[in-house]
Amino acid sequence: MFDGVEEQDFIGPFEVFSLAAMLAERGVDVRYVTAGQPGTVRAAYGTVVQVTQPWAPQDADVLVVPGGGYTHRDRPGVWAEIDRGVLPAALAAAPRNGLTISSLCTGALLLGAAGLIRGRPCTTHHGALDTLQQQGGVLTKARVVDDGELVTAGGITSGLDLALWLVRRELSADTATRVEEILEYETRGPIWTR
Template identity: 60%
Template sequence: MNRRTLLRTATALGAAGLATGVPLDAATAATAAPASPSGTRDPLRVHVVLFQGVEELDLAAPYEVLSASDHFTERDVDVRYVALDGPRAITAAFGTRLRADQGWAPEEADLLVVPGGGYARKEDPGVWAEIRRGDLPRALAEARRPGLTIAALCTGVMLLSAAGVTRGRPCTTHHRARADLEQQGGLVKNARVVDDGDLVTAGGVTSGLDLALWLVRRELGVDAALGLEAMLEYEARGTVWTPASPS
């Protein structure tokens, strides 16, 4: 274990103690205890989609939250950046250069997370360019299958709209794109996160935190989500709409 991993683990364990009221030593012992063979589960496989012009905060927030969730559950969590034409280099909306080391393989994912970016700049790289090109929306439409949850945040939801994924489904997006989403057939809800089963969407640039915390809560349990909130010093905000929620 390298120093950075050790520090992150220590921080996570301390946060787990704060969130659950369990002393640090007890939290350490619980984490160190091996899971019983009967209780083992397959890893939670998360693919975060990258494209030219993707928003930095949109891609980083869900990646970090979901990656850190591994500290608060006995289930392994495998989070990867993927790109349709990957592996390849990506330049994000504000010039950050990064690389998607994994190619497109939604059949190997349990969660597919689609960030947004560039919706206000129609001629620049970003969501509009990907919609015009058509390849990513087609790939997203073809990715749907039983067992896969497709999640999107901010204007990444408009890529799902272009793919036909949100048509007739409860959903949300950035407030400036809501009219477009509704016009294209989405049933827009006034909520921070909208969970419609295999389609989960969130609205706003910072909503990647809330989307990811909700997915952790749903997939890994309340204790994992509470531990993450304590570690991140961030409390999930806004309403989560589900089919049981009042319309």
């Protein structure tokens, strides 16, 4: 989480994972974290979220990096985070065996700033594809692009598809289907896998 994060980018996956936690046979712990000091995060449209958990990728199986603030370089969001450097540095140090790092929307640009997408199949919001390619990403036309320990998704609502795909991949198809039923949402668009 970071100031300027897009509300749908973080709340959609959070709800999918939280429902999966209720339904899955194995334990699932879902939390918001920040690479800075835990505290208040103000999202793109003014939603205030209290983030109480510290950055701890060593304790995670899946890390989801949302986007937001791409169109305004002078406001909080991905550009401010790239310029500040704290989150990209934390992401660059995070990869390890057993950790899947994922992004949705312009969160992929934070992965790009961390050097994690160079030469890798990936996607982002359609309005930021040129920037992702400039960062070295191999643009792949799909709603969700699964390259093993790196999974990216297109813009905003594709976060639902990203989270449902990760639930299917990490927990079970049955759990993902049950979450879709509760949300009254059907996964849409192609999923590319290596």
